[in-house]
Amino acid sequence: MIRLSSLLWLALAGALALGLFRVKLEAQHLEAELMAMEQAIVEHQEAIQILEAEFSYLTRPERIARLAEKYLDLAPLEAGNLASFTDLPWRGDDSPAPATPSDTPAGVAKAFLASAEAGR
Amino acid sequence: MTPQTAPSTPPCNPCGLDSHRQAKVQVVEGSAKQALETGRSRLLVAGLAFALAFLIIGLRLVEVSALGQGREPRLAEEPTAPSLVLGRADIVDRNGMVLATTLPTASLYANPRQVRAPHQLAQRLAAVLPSLDAEQTAARLASDRAFVWLKRNLTPRQQALVNDLGAPGLNFQRETKRVYPHGSLAAHIVGFTDIDNRGIAGAERAFDERLRGATEPLALSLDLRIQHIVAEELAASIERFEAIGAAGLVLDVETGELLAMASLPSFDPKEPAAADEERLFNRASLGIYEMGSVFKIFTAAMALDSGMVALEDSFDVSRPIKVSRYTIRDFKPRNRSMTVPEILIYSSNIGTVQMAMAAGTQRQQRFLERLGLLRPSGLELMEIGDPLKPAVWREINTMTISYGHGLAVSPVQLVSAVAAVVNGGALKPATLLRREAGDVPAGRRVIDPETSDVMRWLMRLVVQHGTGRKGAAEGYMVGGKTGTAEKTVGRRYADDARIASFVGAFPMDRPRFVVFAMIDEPKGRKDTHGYATGGWVAAPVVRRVIERMAPLLGMQARPAEETEGADVRLVPASHQGFTLAAHRPG
Structure with missing residues (x-):
């Protein structure tokens, strides 16, 4: 035990x-x-x-400036390159937006939008 | 009480009395019984106490081991997270870009006694460390000492290369080294340290206590991108006008933060000893200069704010002012009288002197004192210039100071004062530290908001129609004032050595930044018609700085009709036969 x-x-x-x-x-x-x-x-x-x-x-x-100059197709940002959303034409209806000269920021933006639309 | 007879068996003997004493006790019958009773009850109490204690311990054991949730003890030692200790905090710009940092480096040393083939090893070392002289190294490796330094502060790559040699006898000693990734770009502001990493110039020195032993980086008010723009434009101007130096500043008028402060020529903070005095000298904060016509801003602000001169008042500027042996002339004399806006547009010395005299010497002195132009700037750096002011403030001093001669101040003082004139009239201390939106000081009132409003429009006129036309950045509503001061050489003013400056602010309807450029001893060029004045030399620098920095900060250029509001109240000012208008608050 x-x-x-x-x-x-x-x-x-x-x-x-x-x-x-x-x-x-x-x-x-x-x-x-x-x-x-x-x-x-x-x-x-x-x-x-x-x-x-x-x-x-x-x-x-x-x-960066040196490299951008060498390799990129970009230019320094200038005053005219800035635009706000209110500058963009209204595309709510089919009637053509008021003509915007293509050399203004809004015009450039509009042309860009139009080409994007066409490409879709 | 009956006497107790001795029992056949010994009674309970709790107190450990031996039998001899027991025999004695038995004689004293009454008290013996009492003692026994006492002993018994004490035993009971003690036993109960022990039982209770064991019970508690037992229960606690059960609770801890069986009922406890197996958690870690609450008072356990917190394991201390290891962290890198480098002994000095980083300095970063307002966007977190590293301006100064401490890096661990390895320094290579050798124990020559363990080196077998010194010459061969020296050759191999020189192959990976090009700055090492093979001959000298071989000599050192051949010595019979136990320790020789071979090279201090290797880069990690170099260290890896040396490691790869796998040579016995070579060792690394860990050290730290202060590194300035942006080199000379903000060298005057960031400063540098000595070999023991103690700050001896710039922010390194001014914030030495704060940096030492800390890990949290020190955020300066600088914006490196804008610093670069200012430095680049100044350098271009120095080259174009064959100048000897330049200074430039960008100041946030609302917060007093310096976004850029450049002084050229600059130096490499890696090797400050290699730079001469001229390069180490911070023209923007330590240098003091007679600013010339830029001071007319202050004279006009003082005269208008005092109420002694009204915007419509006109002054005869046809005759030079003669005081004792001095004659005060205009750069381009005009044979008529001028209103206040005209005096600024044409930068008339004679008109400015008359405005100052109308306000008086005392008022001028008090005003300049309030603007902080008579005492050193409160900027955090140690390299701060003491303004040079007249010992006794006579009438002639009032006259010359009104157009910026006879009082020398640092560019930092000047931009702070101009910011106060255009921001609504509050002088805010200039700072090199990033200020959060919450802790911007309210500032000290120096002029009425109405005067500030008038001054903004006068400065705008100077850029629209006057001497500062080359400072006009399209769409940004720049206002400003040019200055061309003759430099003193010894006790005389030199004719051919000038300081050209321009101080601008934008946008003038609600100024956000003051931009200042000063070029030291520019030479006239053919394409500037031989001029090397503030309007020809410094104003274009300010224009390009504004044109480059504004889009970076998301400021949109506005079309002219938007910036020059239609409902301006006019003060007539004629200019080349046209009637112009100065805006007046409603």
Whole structure:
């Protein structure tokens, strides 16, 4: 009888020891993972810091202007290029909108809308 | 009471009395029983207390382990998130573009004792780090010390290349370095730091405390795009007129924020030591200049605001004014009398002097004081010029100061004062920090709103019909005033060295920005008919700056009929035989 209970306790203690060992091992793994993660965070923050500086460097207005001139078919925005929605002709009915000279912003916008309509 | 006989078995002995004493106690019969009773009840109380304590502990155990929701303890240590510590906050512009940042860098050092083939290693190092001298490096690597610096502050790419060499004995030391991605563009404002990352110029110095140890970036009021436009246009003007320098500013009249502040020639903040004094000098805030006719804005505002001069008053400008040994003349003399609008349109010195004299010396002095022109600007920088004013303010000083000579102020002071004249009359302190909509100071009233309204229209007339015509940016309703000041060389005014300036504001019906350009010692050209005046040199710069910056800020140009309202009240002013009109508030 005594032997049986002793064995039982022994088995229990063994199981507990094993369980504890596994939990500790897992905690150790997690801790290592956490540290690696933290290290990675700092590394990424460092990379972000450097990339932001590089972004700022690469978007120097002088450089953008130079590149735009070289590769794009765009001109600097001028006062006449801006128009508001109220400048656009009303196209609610079929009657032709009042003629707008095509050299005004509204005229250009209208011509654009008309060509978009035709292309559809 | 019956005497107690000794029991055959020893009585309960709670107090641990030994049998000898027990025998004695048994003799004292009455008190013995009492003691036993006391002991028994104490035992009971103690036992109950312990039982209760164990019960509580037991219950708590059950509650914690079985009924608890398995949560983390509330008072656990908060795991501190790791973060990059670089020791100095970034400086950014109003849109968040990085102007100054701290980057971690690696510095390469070697332990020569571990290096086997110094010459070969030096060759390989020089191949990846072109700035390294192979001979010198080889000598260093061959020394018998345990530590030699090879190169400080490598870029990440260089570090990777050196790492790829895989040579033993090479090591990196982590350091930080202040980096200015935009180089010379806003160098005077951003400033620079010393080798220990302590600010010694510009914002780096003025906000050193704020930047040190902080991570939150410092947002300046600058708009880099506009800064670039101003710097580029000024540089073009310097080249065109073979000038020695220039300054330009863009100020938000409502908030006092400086959107651009350029001083040319500039320097590379990476190597400030390589720049001479001339380049490091901030003309926009530290330099003080006699501004010339631009000051007529203030004289007119003062005279009108004081009520001593009315818009319709006319002054005889046919004869030069003689005061002691000085004679005050007009650039283009006219043999008649002029109204106030005409005086500004033609930029008449004689008429301006008469306006100033009508208001008086004291009033002028007080007015300029209120406009902040007699004390250093409150701008956050350390590089702030002290205005140069007459020690004793005599009549002759009043006269010359009325058209901008005899009082030297910095461009920052000037634009703040002009902003106050056109924004309805409130002087707001100029700032280099971004102001949120909520914390714009109310400002100090310097002139009546009505006077400010009149001044706006007078300045508009100068650009429409007067000396500032080249400052007119179509559709943006620019108003302004030109200035051409002779520079003092020693104690005399030099004939051939001038400062050409133009201060403009737009749109004049509700000004949003003051734009100022100043070119130092421009030379006349054939296509300007030999002129190097404010109207020919500085006004076109302001026009182009406005034409380029306004669309960027979403400001739409308006057709002329919209901007020059129909119901203007007129003040007659004749110009080349035509009758013009100055707007007058209703």
